[in-house]
Amino acid sequence: MAYRGFEGKKHASVYQKYRIDPPEEIQKLILGYLDKKKEKPHDLAVDVGCGTGQLTRQIACHFKSVVGTDISKAQIEEARMMPGFPNVSYKVCPAETLPFDNSSVDLIAAATAAHYFDTDMFLKEVERILKPQGCIALLGYTSKFEFYFPGAHHGRLSEIYEEECRPFFPYIAVQGGKNDTMLQEMFEAIAYPDKERVEDIIYKIRKPVSDIVGLTESFSPYQNLLKAEPDVANAVLQRIEQRFLEEMKVSSPETELEMWVHYYCILASKPK
Template sequence: MTTFSQVNYDSSAYNAYRPTYGEELYEKIYSFHRSHNGKFDNALDIATGTGQVAIDLSKSFKQVYAVDISSTMIQNAIKNPNITYSISSAEDLSQFSSNSVDLVTAATSAHWFNITEFFNESFRVLKPQGTLAIWCYGQNILKDYPDYKHLILNFLKDEFGPFYDKRLSVVENFYRDFKFSEEMFQNVKWEIYDGEETPDVEPLFTNEWTVPRFVKYIKTWSYYKSYMEANPNSPDPIDKLIADLKQRFKWKDNEVLQVHWRSVLILAERRS
């Protein structure tokens, strides 16, 4: 079970402080979808959390179905007349008929799935000419502070090493481990932004945050939550990290940070 699916997980903080997905991302998805005559009737968002993607999809699709394994997330999800929420795993979409949806999305979640079973179910529920869109953001980058990358990686290793879920290594590899069956999907497109080796690719996920707002985001990390549950009486390691960063980089609380995220976007067309 992931931290996010636990009953006591603070879904309101997740909803409030995680980065949002902007119009540029959806336009990439919709442009790809239109390119093979995909329809805009039904969309299915997997691991919807509190519905951030579902609410965006509801602006372009007639009906959106959104599922999550966590009842807590579903109870606190963003409501809209054309969104139907339900509890379901990514690997068992049996509540949905075959060839019934035009778009399947999985945002910053596919690394938690049994990916083979998820691909099988996505192929089944998608209509011919439907689209599978998978994306994820990874470790954040502070644009004006290149040294931050190494500092944060060392911090994560030293403080949260025992709480690091090995499935997150799939994110670090930009989902390159995912294998798409040529019998199920065609025209598979990858867009990777790693902040260093892809200078011609613009970041999909960016924010301008003050230091306190940045801290609130960091405290939604799953391994931070796991650490604090295991060490409730220990000093907060994030507070210490931020104090060290403030001293090193001369930050004030009102400092505005240009936050980017390493990311991957995968788009695939369902074969007829």
């Protein structure tokens, strides 16, 4: 990876607890695409930049083996603590140097991670290790979140969230901007003629206010702010919780609201 922003053990723990699992709709989209492009069996999937292994575990039952890779030792250690997936393993390595044989991988996936990769080097590795007709799936969600709660003014919770997150906007790495373009640069760089990008897959989930705060804490720009200005960073989380509860007219941070997350997915298949 060209960027390292998820190194700390505490950050990895927060990431594991609060990060959003990819929606089932995207899992079906990826596996349906793979089934159309390549005959079964599907032996090996590699989840690059796997973090604490949310996608790795989600697709495990569809392959003989799944390997999650990440440059962060702390993230991999957290992933390995999750029991019950005997065909899943993890490796610490960068996305640009993947420890797999030539033409050995059926699916290469990356969930909310590919914007941190060196595009040219990563795609060279994809070409090297992917089987003919094997597929690549790059998914993520943009920074546009929407929040809804009965009785709250329409759009107000979303406005509050954006307002309170502004202190860490200056700490967004260049790579974060690539994510909000839905990986346009990487999509254009994929040389395979068989490729597509599915946009604006809206994932509607219910989360308590406390989890929204925890999710915010897991973001790398927030962590960058925390290192530079800890008092400011802590105040951001406190204000998000306080203002959400006030707007929702409730007192418990365990009160659930509806969160809309805007996902996208790039799919491509290597020619025969």
